Amino acid sequence: MHQNEFDPLELRRSMRFALDLVAAHRIAKGLTIDLERMTAIRETLEERLTLALAEVDKGSMPSTWSWSKVAETLSVEIALQIIREQKNEPQDPAYRTG
16 A cells, blocks of 8 residues: 555554553553653654555455554554563653652
């Protein structure tokens, strides 16, 4: 698929649950969850999802195929990868307790 074949607003909608997963993980682990960090994570997720969708041959998909459903599924997988990448990230000092 080419990037012009999907609506950027719909793409962001399909990423919402995935972003919630990453945010929940960051909260649970006491990692930084400021606007700058979450914006960078969203941009990474969007970039990786766009690259993954670019590899899809839309013409070979069945008539019931939905790129937005695929985008939701892929975004969750990408979110899990982002979570794994955060494994060694240090805790936010504000979250550390005594």
